[in-house]
Amino acid sequence: MEIHKLSYQANPYDTSLKEFNNYKEDLKKGDFTSKQAMEVLNKFVTKEHYKSLDKIVNDNTIFVCVPYNESKEFKNILPKLYAQTLSEKYNKPSLDLNDFILYNQKESSRSTYNIERRSMNDFSYNFKSQGKYEDFKMLIKYKDLVLVADVITTGETVAHLATYLREKAEINITHVHALVTANNRNPSDRDMNRLAQKIQGYTNDNYSMKEIMDKVHYNFSPYTHLKLARYERSVNDPASAMRAFNTMSIDSARVESSIQLSINKQIPRSIQRDHDLEL
The missing domain is CATH 3.40.50 (Rossmann fold)
Structure with missing residues (x-):
């Protein structure tokens, strides 16, 4: 989604x-x-x-x-x-x-x-x-x-x-x-490229720049710059870079799952008759 x-x-x-x-x-x-x-x-x-x-x-x-x-x-x-x-x-x-x-x-x-x-x-x-x-x-x-x-x-x-x-x-x-x-603008391509480069640098080029950039863009472009900035601040060593790379997908999967459950949930029917109010 x-x-x-x-x-x-x-x-x-x-x-x-x-x-x-x-x-x-x-x-x-x-x-x-x-x-x-x-x-x-x-x-x-x-x-x-x-x-x-x-x-x-x-x-x-x-x-x-x-x-x-x-x-x-x-x-x-x-x-x-x-x-x-x-x-x-x-x-x-x-x-x-x-x-x-x-x-x-x-x-x-x-x-x-x-x-x-x-x-x-x-x-x-x-x-x-x-x-x-x-x-x-x-x-x-x-x-x-x-x-x-x-x-x-x-x-x-x-x-x-x-x-x-x-x-x-x-x-x-x-x-x-x-x-x-608070930092309410959408993240720019430059913002997302900076995070992708930071992750790639700490992960010793285990992932291509395109692979990381595609993932960053998918996970952050719908939101504000602040969400991306929080992830960027958390990346300061190889372990945190891998954690950020992996958890951004976990976070998105959680969001998509929650929204999908809401979409699929049946809307309660409207009360139309007096006996609908009976206990």
């Missing part, structure tokens, strides 16, 4: 990720009240956010917020509030994906730099019911979707979601926009 590629250029300006994370931790303690969340959102929205969105918003645009993680105790409503803010700013509709899709992930892919732990980080998406699935497809018909998130780091969550929606609902999404970003 090919992971859906997105443009992470909606906000080309890096924002203070550390400062944002501190505010977000406080929101968790306060159970993400709307008032507190809006205060945080307003601290980070800048004119640059709108300047970058001006380039991609059109008559058919609809802002769709990424769903929060059902596995967590707190419900992150920042993407929803931000999508609503953009909807009002541009006079375009917005949708809360939490109304349609259940999203579960035991551990955030951003919470660890350990490659082996990341490869065990499973996640799943599923429409809540056949009715929700059909409603969603009707609401976004002929629309150009902009996925709205609160933060983009590796880009994995939004890329996986875009892949699921493309395969399950035949929806093609090209742009994702976030309140806060």
